[in-house]
Amino acid sequence: MKNKLSISGLALVAVMTISACSNPGATSPTGGASAPDSAPKSGAAQQKYETDPDIASMVPEEYQERGSFKVSINPDVPPVKFVNSAGEITGFAPDLLRAAGQVMGLEVNIQKGSFDSMVPGLEAKRFDVIGSIGDYEERRTNIDFIDYMQSGTGIMVSADFEKDKVASPAELCGASIAFIVGTRQQGLIQSASEKCEEKGEAPIKGIGYKNGAAAVLAVKSGQDDAAWIDAPSILYNVRQNPETFKTLWLQPDPGVYGIGVHKDNADFREALRAALLKLVETGAYRELISSYGLEDLALPKIPVNSGGPLAG
Secondary structure, three states: OOOOHHHHHHHHHHHEEEEEOOOOOEEEEOOOOOOOOOOOOOOOOOOOOOOOOOHHOOOHHHHHHHHHEEEEEOOEEOOOOEEOOOOOOEEEHHHHHHHHHHOOOOOEEEEOOOHHHHHHHHHOOOOEEEEEEEOHHHHOOOEEEEEEEEEEEEEEEEOHHHHHHOOOOHHHHHHHHEEEEOOOOHHHHHHHHHHHOOOOOOOOOOEEEEHHHHHHHHOOOOOOEEEEHHHHHHHHHHHHHHOOEEEEEEEEEEEEEEEEEHHHHHHHHHEEEEEEEHHHHHHHHHHHHHOOHHHHOOOOOEEOOOOOOOOO
C-alpha cells in the first residue's frame, strides 16, 4: 500500500499550496464545484499569450473564419476544473485551453456540461472539444485525446469514519459509495462489490451522481459512506476541509486526463496539440499547473491516446 500511495502523496504535498477554499464541494449558481476568489489568480484568464503565426496557420480555415472554438467541460473537479465565486469556469484545464487558444489566435468559448453528456455530445459534434476527461481506450471510437495531465483514483470518507485507511476497496463490503455516472469508478465499484460477495459478505452499494460536487455532498451529509472519485478532487477537498473529510485510499491510475477532439477533426487536433506543446516550450504550462499545486501530475510530452483500458 505504501508504494501505491507514493504518487498521490506527492500530489497531496503539491495541493497543500492551493489557497484556502470554503466548502469546495458546494454547488455554485451554475451547478459546478465552487471555489472563492482566493483560488490561484495566475491562470490564462489573467495573462496574455502571444499568437504563434506558424501554429495559427495550422488551424483549419473554418475556425480561422469563426475566430473561436467551443469547449464543453464539467467543472466539478477542483482544482482541475471548477466554478469560482464569480460564477466563472476556471481551474488548470480551462486556463490551459484558454492559453492554447491564444497561441492559435482563437477565442475559447467554454460551456458547462455534465460528465455523461460530454462524450456523446462531442460524437454528435455539438461542440469542438471536450475540456477534460479520462483518456481510456474504450472512449476512442470517435474521439482522440490530447493528454495533458496524470490522474489517479481514490476513496474519500467523512473525518469520523471508523477506519483511517484500507488496503483495498474490498474492505468496504456493505458500504454505500458515491461515484460520478459514466466514470471508471463505476466499474471499479462493481468489481470490488463482486469480491465482497465472493467472500460471503454484503455487496457494496454504488450510488451514481451527475457530478463530483453531488458525490462530495453525499459524504458530507452522511447520505453515503464514501465517495470514489478522481484523486485531485479528493486531495483538494481533504486539504481544504480536514475537519470534514479524510482520504481512505488512493492509488495511481492507468488513465490520464485528456482533451477530446473528434477523429474527423484531425487537423484541428494537431493545431491544438502544437499550441499546448508551445506552452510547454515557453514554460507557460509549468507555470499554470504549478499555480494550482498540481506540478507533480504534469504530463509535458502532451501525448495522444496514451491512456489504458477503462476497466480492471
